[in-house]
Amino acid sequence: xxxxFVKALGIATLVAGAFSMPTAHAAPEKVIKIDGSSTVYPIxxxxxxxxxxxxxxxxxxxxxxxxxxxxxxxxxxTDISQASRPILQKEMDICKEAGVQYIELAVAYDALxxxxxxxxxxxxSLTVEELKKMWEPAAQGKxxxxxxxxxxxxxxxxxxxxxxxxxxxxxxxxxxxxxxxKSSRGDFTASEDDNVLVNGVAGDVGGMGYFGYxxxxxxxxxxxxxxxxxxxxxxxxxPSPETVMNxxxxxxxxxxxxxxxxxxxxxxxxxxxxxxxxxxxxxxLVKEVKYVPLPKHEYAAVTAHWKALKPGTGFGGVPEVxxxxxxxxxxIQ
Amino acid sequence: MTQASVLKNLDEVRAMIKRHxxxxxxxxxxxxxxxxxxxxxxxxxxxxxxxxxxxRFSLEFLTNYPSRRAVNAGLLSAWVGSLLVMVxxxxxxxxxxxxxxxxxxxYAPKNWFSDLIEINVTxxxxxxxxxxxxxxxxxxxxxxxxxxxxxxxxxxxGLLILPVVIVATREAIRGIPVxxxxxxxxxxxxxxxxxxxxxxxxxxxxxxxxxxxxxxRALGETAPVITIGxxxxxxxxxxxxxxxxxxxxxxxxLSSGFTVLPIQMFNWLSRPDHAFHxxxxxxxALIIVVTLLMNGTAIWLRYRxxxxxxW
Numbered sequence: 001x002x003x004x005f006v007k008a009l010g011i012a013t014l015v016a017g018a019f020s021m022p023t024a025h026a027a028p029e030k031v032i033k034i035d036g037s038s039t040v041y042p043i044x045x046x047x048x049x050x051x052x053x054x055x056x057x058x059x060x061x062x063x064x065x066x067x068x069x070x071x072x073x074x075x076x077x078t079d080i081s082q083a084s085r086p087i088l089q090k091e092m093d094i095c096k097e098a099g100v101q102y103i104e105l106a107v108a109y110d111a112l113x114x115x116x117x118x119x120x121x122x123x124x125s126l127t128v129e130e131l132k133k134m135w136e137p138a139a140q141g142k143x144x145x146x147x148x149x150x151x152x153x154x155x156x157x158x159x160x161x162x163x164x165x166x167x168x169x170x171x172x173x174x175x176x177x178x179x180x181x182k183s184s185r186g187d188f189t190a191s192e193d194d195n196v197l198v199n200g201v202a203g204d205v206g207g208m209g210y211f212g213y214x215x216x217x218x219x220x221x222x223x224x225x226x227x228x229x230x231x232x233x234x235x236x237x238x239p240s241p242e243t244v245m246n247x248x249x250x251x252x253x254x255x256x257x258x259x260x261x262x263x264x265x266x267x268x269x270x271x272x273x274x275x276x277x278x279x280x281x282x283x284x285l286v287k288e289v290k291y292v293p294l295p296k297h298e299y300a301a302v303t304a305h306w307k308a309l310k311p312g313t314g315f316g317g318v319p320e321v322x323x324x325x326x327x328x329x330x331x332i333q
Numbered sequence: 334m335t336q337a338s339v340l341k342n343l344d345e346v347r348a349m350i351k352r353h354x355x356x357x358x359x360x361x362x363x364x365x366x367x368x369x370x371x372x373x374x375x376x377x378x379x380x381x382x383x384x385x386x387x388x389r390f391s392l393e394f395l396t397n398y399p400s401r402r403a404v405n406a407g408l409l410s411a412w413v414g415s416l417l418v419m420v421x422x423x424x425x426x427x428x429x430x431x432x433x434x435x436x437x438x439x440y441a442p443k444n445w446f447s448d449l450i451e452i453n454v455t456x457x458x459x460x461x462x463x464x465x466x467x468x469x470x471x472x473x474x475x476x477x478x479x480x481x482x483x484x485x486x487x488x489x490x491g492l493l494i495l496p497v498v499i500v501a502t503r504e505a506i507r508g509i510p511v512x513x514x515x516x517x518x519x520x521x522x523x524x525x526x527x528x529x530x531x532x533x534x535x536x537x538x539x540x541x542x543x544x545x546x547x548x549x550r551a552l553g554e555t556a557p558v559i560t561i562g563x564x565x566x567x568x569x570x571x572x573x574x575x576x577x578x579x580x581x582x583x584x585x586x587l588s589s590g591f592t593v594l595p596i597q598m599f600n601w602l603s604r605p606d607h608a609f610h611x612x613x614x615x616x617x618a619l620i621i622v623v624t625l626l627m628n629g630t631a632i633w634l635r636y637r638x639x640x641x642x643x644w
Binding site: 031038041042044045048049052058060061062063064192193194212215217219288290 | 398399562563567568569590602606607
């Protein structure tokens, strides 16, 4: 009995030691809670990782999707919300009702990339008009082959792959292509896991899908990115960091945002320090996690906007396509 | 009866025996094939995971926090989260499940109400786990305001395995010969004495097996834990449950945010970068190994405890 007790005590001490070591210096707990878009997640993760190496503040990051993130954000459960599209009217209303004020900060660009199977030889480029024909709600159950979109294309079955309806990517793509956010045909293969979309298009000659540029870049051997023609007469532009930065890849290049809870009283000093750090490190870290950084002057504008602490959104609750960051900031003043 | 007819009869009997033996043989082979399909599938999956994740097996993988660089990323916060959630699950499900099982088996009157409870318990064991997640989101997170914490996750998984524990407890109790109970009553034991000194004692091995199998299931659950809002990136450990200052126990960890192994794996799997898929494979292999170890322990304990019981 004695020896058993001693053994148990020994084990308890070991466990205690193992747990208390990393938290030995745990003074008052400071935790910054972040949630939202999984597209923005890699950037925030990189910043949070570096930030925690330098400061004692703890940072947690979740991936509830842009919409799910805003739900928590407007309930005041999170300090920062990641978003791959601007805040929508419905979310603005909920935040307003709860008295949550926010500062909208663009942190990077992403190119929504339309991909096809590498064996697909007849598509050299696609116009936005053609994309609309494939994806608009009216196409549901009707547009089933490539030939139905353009008579010069062969009679190959058209198999569509895209992200699910809770995704900001879905909202942005439908806004840019169909003209109204969330307005899409429903009969396509939807998955929140972009690797499923990658494999879907890679395994079907008539497959087509869209997702963030990072997934295309990692799977270039399995997929072909389609150059996009914004308007009749303009040249077809392939997605790449250069075409996004110089603004020629339209309308599918999109800014990625973080929204900071700036409600008086709820605005913590550690959150302020974190955002300062975020904006300072963004140019370097965004590139490392394979997104497109904003041009220098745009980061400068975003930082100035942050210093001024002006709450509100530059969008009127609509995920407007192709607006310049500086223009957005000007609207808030 | 002539000798010839007896012999002929004997031939018929022999043919029949032969036929039946063949049937036996065929069934054994079908059974073996069925078993092999299950085992080989698991083995193939496991070997595939190990081969994919092989390069990431190291001590650092267990002692590092998640990172944006796949090679430096580790499981520390995930396995500690899993462990702490399992502690809460164990403490909530086991006493309640065992007590409920004993009550249903030993105390409950046999009437329609007990039948109703029994049907419901069996049904609960078959409810999809996401339903438990939704229930927990409404009840624990919003109504009881426990937050997206280790406590919430542990209670949710506790609810999830509660039916498993109840059913296992009842099965184990049913295995005890009636003569044991009668003998105890005969020497004047009260019901509680019979239950506490004999029933629990003899069914301990069976109950333990059920508990461990339930815990192994809880360890691999992803859906309900995602629903209640487990985190994805967390690079610190919850506050230590044991402190160096009196009262030596600290319950702050219960309200801490957390992540668990299957969620970390899911997150890595959905990354574009293939280096992260290696991490996911290594995590998957680790979860399978831990689950196998738990189930193996269950079998070993049952064997040990049965051996020591002499009716």
